Amino acid sequence: MIYVTDHIYIDEDALSFTFVQSSGPGGQNVNKVSTAAVLRFDLLNARGIPWEVKVRASRLAGARLTQAGEVVFQAQRFRSQDRNRADAIERLAALIREAAVPPKPRVATRPTRASQVRRVDTKAKRGAIKRDRQRPGSDD
Numbered sequence: 664m665i666y667v668t669d670h671i672y673i674d675e676d677a678l679s680f681t682f683v684q685s686s687g688p689g690g691q692n693v694n695k696v697s698t699a700a701v702l703r704f705d706l707l708n709a710r711g712i713p714w715e716v717k718v719r720a721s722r723l724a725g726a727r728l729t730q731a732g733e734v735v736f737q738a739q740r741f742r743s744q745d746r747n748r749a750d751a752i753e754r755l756a757a758l759i760r761e762a763a764v765p766p767k768p769r770v771a772t773r774p775t776r777a778s779q780v781r782r783v784d785t786k787a788k789r790g791a792i793k794r795d796r797q798r799p800g801s802d803d
Contacts, residue, residue: 664711665752667759672711678755679703680748685739699739702751707732712759720762734758 665673685699706717706728724734738751774782 665756667756668763671713671716671759671763673704673756673759674710677704677709678752680751682744683737685747698742698744698747699737700744700747700751702734702736702738702748702755704734704736704755705732706734715765716759716762719766720759723758723762 665675667673679702681701681703682697683699683701684697706712706720706724709717712720720734721728721732727734727736729735734755736751736754738747738754740750741747
């Protein structure tokens with residue numbers, strides 16, 4: 664179990680890893696060893712994650728979410744499989760941690776009286792400038 668928050672966890676059996684050749688650092692090692700970790704996690708069918716968090720996480724995942732509901736992370740920052748694997752897990756946990764925070768509800772506000780007066784005054788001045796442009800000049 665990977666605990667993301669106090670109440671949210673990821674079952675390690677639900678994580679699926681494949682390793683591919685990395686384009687990152689490593690010199691000639693890059694051409695020989697598959698060190699980049701590709702993590703697949705079935706977000707929509709995962710246990711231990713509340714439905715509201717799944718919905719927010721799927722929105723946050725963006726292009727990393729497949730049509731099947733899997734989140735895909737490719738980690739290739741490091742030269743070893745273990746570190747890339749840990750990096751991918753941490754990125755998944757960070758996504759779910761961010762989705763676990765509910766958005767603040769918007770509080771409807773009204774413009775202040777002074778801002779309303781300023782707006783109307785600005786409109787009146789602008790209208791007067793345009794009106795003055797339309798009048799034929801008196802210096803004919």
